[in-house]
Amino acid sequence: MNPLFINTFEAYGDAVRYRSSGPSNAAKYGAVGVMVRSQASNTDQHPHTGVTFYNAAFPKIPAVSISTAEANWLSELLQHKDVLEVGFTTHCKMENDTLSYNVIGEIKGNKFPDEIITVGGHLDSWDLAEGAQDDGAGCVQSIEVIRAFIATGLRPDRTVRAVLFMNEENGAGGAQAYFDSAIAKKENHIFALESDAGGFTPRGFSVTASDSQFRQLQKWLPLFIPYGLYYFKKGESGVDIGFLEKTGAALVGLEPDSQRYFDLHHAENDVFEAVSKRELELGAINMAALVWLVSKYGLN
Amino acid sequence: MNPLFINTFEAYGDAVRYRSSGPSNAAKYGAVGVMVRSQASNTDQHPHTGVTFYNAAFPKIPAVSISTAEANWLSELLQHKDVLEVGFTTHCKMENDTLSYNVIGEIKGNKFPDEIITVGGHLDSWDLAEGAQDDGAGCVQSIEVIRAFIATGLRPDRTVRAVLFMNEENGAGGAQAYFDSAIAKKENHIFALESDAGGFTPRGFSVTASDSQFRQLQKWLPLFIPYGLYYFKKGESGVDIGFLEKTGAALVGLEPDSQRYFDLHHAENDVFEAVSKRELELGAINMAALVWLVSKYGLN
Numbered sequence: 001m002n003p004l005f006i007n008t009f010e011a012y013g014d015a016v017r018y019r020s021s022g023p024s025n026a027a028k029y030g031a032v033g034v035m036v037r038s039q040a041s042n043t044d045q046h047p048h049t050g051v052t053f054y055n056a057a058f059p060k061i062p063a064v065s066i067s068t069a070e071a072n073w074l075s076e077l078l079q080h081k082d083v084l085e086v087g088f089t090t091h092c093k094m095e096n097d098t099l100s101y102n103v104i105g106e107i108k109g110n111k112f113p114d115e116i117i118t119v120g121g122h123l124d125s126w127d128l129a130e131g132a133q134d135d136g137a138g139c140v141q142s143i144e145v146i147r148a149f150i151a152t153g154l155r156p157d158r159t160v161r162a163v164l165f166m167n168e169e170n171g172a173g174g175a176q177a178y179f180d181s182a183i184a185k186k187e188n189h190i191f192a193l194e195s196d197a198g199g200f201t202p203r204g205f206s207v208t209a210s211d212s213q214f215r216q217l218q219k220w221l222p223l224f225i226p227y228g229l230y231y232f233k234k235g236e237s238g239v240d241i242g243f244l245e246k247t248g249a250a251l252v253g254l255e256p257d258s259q260r261y262f263d264l265h266h267a268e269n270d271v272f273e274a275v276s277k278r279e280l281e282l283g284a285i286n287m288a289a290l291v292w293l294v295s296k297y298g299l300n
Numbered sequence: 301m302n303p304l305f306i307n308t309f310e311a312y313g314d315a316v317r318y319r320s321s322g323p324s325n326a327a328k329y330g331a332v333g334v335m336v337r338s339q340a341s342n343t344d345q346h347p348h349t350g351v352t353f354y355n356a357a358f359p360k361i362p363a364v365s366i367s368t369a370e371a372n373w374l375s376e377l378l379q380h381k382d383v384l385e386v387g388f389t390t391h392c393k394m395e396n397d398t399l400s401y402n403v404i405g406e407i408k409g410n411k412f413p414d415e416i417i418t419v420g421g422h423l424d425s426w427d428l429a430e431g432a433q434d435d436g437a438g439c440v441q442s443i444e445v446i447r448a449f450i451a452t453g454l455r456p457d458r459t460v461r462a463v464l465f466m467n468e469e470n471g472a473g474g475a476q477a478y479f480d481s482a483i484a485k486k487e488n489h490i491f492a493l494e495s496d497a498g499g500f501t502p503r504g505f506s507v508t509a510s511d512s513q514f515r516q517l518q519k520w521l522p523l524f525i526p527y528g529l530y531y532f533k534k535g536e537s538g539v540d541i542g543f544l545e546k547t548g549a550a551l552v553g554l555e556p557d558s559q560r561y562f563d564l565h566h567a568e569n570d571v572f573e574a575v576s577k578r579e580l581e582l583g584a585i586n587m588a589a590l591v592w593l594v595s596k597y598g599l600n
Contacts, residue, residue, distance in 0.1 A: 006527055006582070041578060201501070201557050203528065227306055228503065228557075230530040257501050257528075257557065259578045278341060278559045282306070 008258040023063035024055035034063040037071035041262035048267040106161040115158040118192040122168035126266040137199025144284035156295035165240040179243035189249040194238025199280035200256035204231035209250035308558040323363035324355035334363040337371035341562035348567040409458040418492040422468035426566040437499025444584035456595035465540040479543035489549040491594045494538025499580035500556035504531035509550035
């Protein structure tokens with residue numbers, strides 16, 4: 001990952017193609033297997049893995065991720081040796097799909113129960129990771145929004161739903177099912193907020209919405225600045241709530257500080273101990289505040 | 301520490317008196333020893349220590365810090381027992397002062413070598429801590445400002461000095477000596493920048509300066525926003541550079557994200573491994589940018 005990007009999600013977006021389409025691109029030129037340097041922002045011994053797409057036009061060759069430390073070591077060797085032999089064994093295979101579920105909790109709105117606000121994260125994690133930051137953090141924060149309302153005795157005017165989406169990592173089937181159900185039930189979705197970028201200190205919000213919805217969100221910015229959130233900007237919101245765009249709902253993604261996320265993303269060191277309680281809670285409580293504002297004033 | 305403060309330095313400022321003046325306040329009422337709950341933002345097994353002032357009017361009783369986890373355990377026991385006996389042994393003593401030095405490196409200014417810019421952190425750390433965040437981070441960042449100028453081939457118009465101040469933790473003797481030398485040599489100090497709040501993601505700058513100096517700094521804010529620094533605000537700068545206020549120099553403190561600092565501050569877990577390379581570098585390069593702007597345009 002190019003370290004010169006300030007936001008590491010941009011560096012990831014720039015580098016992820018080496019994993020996602022690298023194997024087929026290598027097979028095109030006759031490769032019999034591929035070892036991909038991990039998309040990671042640090043140097044350590046943990047391989048980071050993730051979605052890989054095979055192009056049916058070329059042989060489906062074995063592909064593995066190696067850690068940044070091991071990739072550096074191989075690069076070093078390649079500079080000093082004319083011939084370097086490397087081998088690997090992989091036991092990866094695709095299992096069949098199995099039945100799983102979104103987990104949903106909601107508080108019915110006091111005045112406008114038919115106007116629905118969704119706040120969510122995703123329940124699954126990538127293979128070898130415990131998934132504490134991706135996306136245990138977002139799940140806990142979404143539950144915390146509901147808990148905070150109950151703890152403070154604040155009853156929202158509009159319905160607030162915490163949704164722990166299943167299967168974000170492998171096709172977003174849970175998000176698709178939630179959207180399909182919303183359409184089938186003719187639900188009125190006005191707003192959705194997703195946390196799926198780690199439980200780090202919140203920096204701002206990324207918004208997919210109409211101009212008038214965006215202007216209304218912007219008016220609330222001064223309320224967030226004392227908590228360290230300095231912007232609403234137009235951009236992507238989240239994979240899971242993205243399906244709801246067709247309902248006309250305003251979609252918002254929490255943007256935490258990105259510096260440490262790709263030290264852990266899709267790797268075995270994405271563990272509970274790597275989450276800062278204060279950082280996690282600061283994100284949760286700002287999510288709760290935004291949900292509260294929309295629940296009280298609506299969003300048109 | 302009260303967890304409701306968003307900036308943990310405010311929580312520390314609120315709570316530190318229990319350690320700094322707790323022993324004498326307890327001795328006033330007949331205590332023979334004091335165990336102080338650590339000023340820490342998390343719950344773990346590491347005691348955090350720091351400056352304690354004895355009031356000569358009362359007996360100088362032994363005082364120790366205990367970890368937040370152990371303090372919680374004692375509190376729990378106190379709720380269930382009528383009588384609780386606790387003892388401790390301490391071997392603490394004051395050693396004599398010993399000779400030590402500030403470490404200074406500078407690049408002479410191209411056009412105005414007599415106008416001096418100081419960028420610094422402090423070289424010492426509190427007793428039981430390795431001091432990676434407090435303040436190895438600030439030292440490395442200050443050196444990095446000089447290194448960045450050399451690496452990029454940029455020669456500043458004004459003199460830039462990286463100063464690793466000695467003895468910040470126990471009286472700021474190094475800062476005093478640097479100031480005394482500046483006065484004795486009739487040096488012209490125009491600007492000083494300190495990093496002594498950890499090597500975490502930079503959020504903004506805190507400024508002690510005249511209104512005109514502050515307005516000039518504010519004009520540069522748009523240059524920092526793409527790097528995630530959203531404010532210059534009036535406030536304290538740093539213990540070491542604070543001495544320079546009398547010279548008329550504008551003083552600025554780097555303000556990193558504060559959420560994790562007091563998990564580590566003055567405790568044995570303030571180690572190299574707790575520093576994020578990306579977060580540290582992001583602070584350093586924004587320090588270098590601010591120093592560069594002042595070196596080029598001055599500050600009146």
